[in-house]
Amino acid sequence: MITVGSDIGGTFTDFVQVDEGTGRIEVYKTLTTPSDPSLAIDQGVRELAQRAGSTAKRIDAMVHGTTLVINAVIERKGARTGLITTRGFRDVLEIGREKRFDAYDLQIEFPAPLVPRRLRLEVDERMHASGEVLQPLDEASVHSAVQALIDADCESIAVCLLHSYANPAHERRVAQIVAEMAPQVAVTISSEVLPEMKEYERTSTTTLNAYAKPVTSRYLTKLEERVRAQGFAGGLLMMQSSGGINSVDFARQFPVQIIESGPAAGTLGAAHFARLADLDKVLAFDMGGTTAKLALVENGKALRTNDFEVAHMHRFKPGSGLPVRISVVDLIEIGAGGGSIAKRTPVGTLQVGPESSSAQPGPACYAQGGTLPTVSDADLVLGYLDAEHFLGGRMKLDREAAVEAIRKHLAEPLGITVEEAAFGVHAIVNENMASAAKAYTSEKGENPKSCALVGFGGAGPVHTCDLAARLAIETVLIPPRAGVAAAFGMIVAPVTYDAVRSRRTLLSRITPELLEQVRAELMAECRERMPSTVAPESITYEFSVDMRYVGQGYDVNAVLPAQLNTAEAAAAMQEAFERSYRKLYGRTFPVPLEVMNFRLSASASRKVIDLPTATTSESKGDGRVGSRRAFCARTKSWKDFSVHRRSAIAPGVHFAGPAIVEEDESTTVIHSDSYAHVDANGSLIIQLEPARSHA
Template identity: 55%
Template sequence: MSERFYRLGCDIGGTFTDFVLLNDRTGEIKINKCLTTPSDPSDAVEQGIRQLEEANPDFVRDLDEVIHGTTLVINSIIERKGAKTGLITTKGFRDVLELGREIRYAPYDIFAEFPEPLIPRRFRLEVDERVRSDGTVIKPLDRAEARDVVRRLIDMGVESVAVCLLNSFEYPSHELIIKEIIEDEAPDIPVSISYEVLPQIREYERTSTTVTNAYVKPLTGRYLSKLSGRLVTIGFKGKLFIMLSSGGITSVETAAEFPVRIIESGPTAAVISGQYYGKLFDISEMFCFDMGGTTAKSCLIQKGVAGVVPTFEVGRVQRFMKGSGLTIQVPVVDLMEIGAGGGSIAKVSKMGTLQVGPESSGADPGPICYGRGGTEPGITDADLLLGYLDEDYFLGGDMKLDREAARRGIEEKIARPLGVSLIQAIWGIHDLINETMAGAAKTHIAEKGGNPKIV
């Protein structure tokens, strides 16, 4: 049994990084919060731990484990800030990401929207190979052709590559050969092959999931590597675990290789916490809601349990309707997430209407009122002017907010272009984001068979 008696929970969000320190001997809990450092998220982790050490000297040497959750992965997908990714697929399957499933989520809506694929068509290349559903090879892979395709992607400047060939879950040799070629031609480019990410039937789901894994793999790999190194540097000798979207935990190595499994790791930890407190207070029906700096998450707990589903969607574009998002097939706690948070940017759309989100100013530069160089008004600026936030006690008093800068920003960027008063613009931002989050929450509750009016 370990002699170390501290445990640390750490969540890296798009705007803030949060800490909870538990002393297993005394039951004492300490919390801390600091701004996320987007260029290197591990900076914020070290900063937060150093601040905790001021009240708990040398606690790191007695730290048994760190359990880490993050929304950086999901935020990079929603905001489309992942790696420049290429896809290699079987001849004739280049457009599977657009085609998806034949069933339309709104068959009578001629204006129904679908999300843009994470990989533009020009970065999706084919190889002339074919395998039957039973694994029988119809046309072998031409190594020379495969190498040529790989080189073309490298010349295009891709930062990550996804490989998804027809029926590779039955016959993975062709994918493994392509992976070997990529590692030979460009050893620094991360590779995600569907046989390793999701070796299951259904081409669209397998391709979409593998592409998502490749899209976030460089970002996730870099920050987990730096995080592990930073913890070792400050004297941590315990175990580091990463929260899975399903509610379990995994190693840093597995999370870095399959980041698609930790897409909802931060929100999932919050849902599990809500489920725990529901049981503690004998509340079996609960609605959990979390508005962060970049995204808002909601989950319905029924009969004391948060459901886990095998497939979920990210970034729904059509009134939060099921079927209008990016499909990802990994076990995940059943929740809904949208691009609405404290850092969500407000702007006037091309149609001359007010639009809020999904883009976020994050922690750097952040909203205008942070005084860190931000020029786009957002939710935090509006909430400050409405009196919901204390300009002198933000982040526990460690950060002062600039009320006048927020006022100027909304006046110049929103009120004047729309031809409305300042107070109308402020309330417009506030009301629109609330309606957006409420609409998403109602949709999620209704999909689970609940009644939004009584939950």
């Protein structure tokens, strides 16, 4: 079994190929091709085959993650989309929650709906929340609305009728009429995308799916054509935002499910190595060329959420983006990557990000036309990166260009030296990430000091130890081949599908019959939506429920016991809810509970070999190959750092910082007062002295 994982990032596209027969692992990293992302995939698959002395014909499965959907939404490059809704609900997308995300901002702006008002049309029908038909569907009004959207050159149509989650009959009939009148137009109905109450969130999620559907379909078709042309005949799978994978046909139908596929995969890779190292609570830190992501992993499982927003008008302000009600790995993302641009602000301070140089033109040191200083330029000037060893020597870095960019745009305007400006950039981006990590973990009822930090991504290991010190974290884990950890996460990801049913009712009215009926519906949907190659007996299920105190406006998800006795379900549900609520808010209340939604997550693990150690059989020492002068963030002074080749470090051999550990895809910087070794699974474990760590 040969499996390839590929992850398209904002700056680099990463690949991992695992041959389960021989245990051989090949990795590859290349610049992303923004004009046509499939070009980078085509190049990577070809390169991996050549390295293995084989062809793409031998690859059994490919798992792919892409930023295509979220980029289409942020850049407003999706399809011309129309919306058909119940009469009187045309403006749901603009009315939203009728809530200001910043009460004191007099110039407040909300993201514009993906569908403009002239393309939001109404039809005559009405469904009760119970599913009872109050007004039959007027098909004449449907024909009129569809024809108007066809005449407006709509490429995709979203259908979201009132209370269709309770009875989808009217939506299905509208979809049939669209197919009859315009078979070339893509159709998305909310009862398939999100059969859940809350009109605004359901409409927003449905329109986003419709908006991304044509562009996703074209991209996936082109991607398939390129890899099939190389002889690949295996299964093409897509990474989902939930941390699982599903078929490419599923992604074509529900592109909203792959909106955050790359970040989710990285968290899975971190969870895998955390399990191997017996770390029960870790903070996964993924820093690439464009963004940094942080996610909490407990007992080998990434936390997930169903409340998610994209295209924020203001970063870190909930309510300022477009709501997407899907299951996603619960993470925070900030504009802090190797390509993040540093600049002097009008008031004379230093700012880093969120703007990025991306893959084109890239940082100044890439020598591809970029002239503005970035985090990578600062890391090179500080001695952390080897200009001759970047990407294993395949890409040379221009140190003089980095120095000139920092001198011209930062050092001279700020009246400081180039080295001071470079460390300012490095320190500010680390402090930005530390602040985000503290806010994120506190919202989850956790303290970062109680976690280990798993650092990965192309730029992550450079910054991980200093970030850990700022968070008072004492244990750092850098997985093998950390620069392509997200692509590896795709290989170890299970096949998954998540189903939901809204059944708003008081907990006291829950009956065993209702519970069995809902679970049967959810299980049938999961089995239908899982790839046909998955055997039903290999599927495991996790049953959970969204609940709240009567009168509250927001839900809390609580996972129910695997062996749930339906006769005692109410007590088990209350216990699970109170456990989750107490962790978030510190207390519970003697108030009646109501159930909002039932959820079922289906998962089927894929057999993937354990990753062999990253060391060679000849390794006996600490892999030291020399030294390099670099700036130590702990002592705030220049020091001689020992330089080690990671592939030559023997398991169990300890060495002290300051040290730099290099591999082809990433570089790990270990500052003073730290000690490192490689464990039996190839992970680099670093212990920071408690006395030198600081909050």
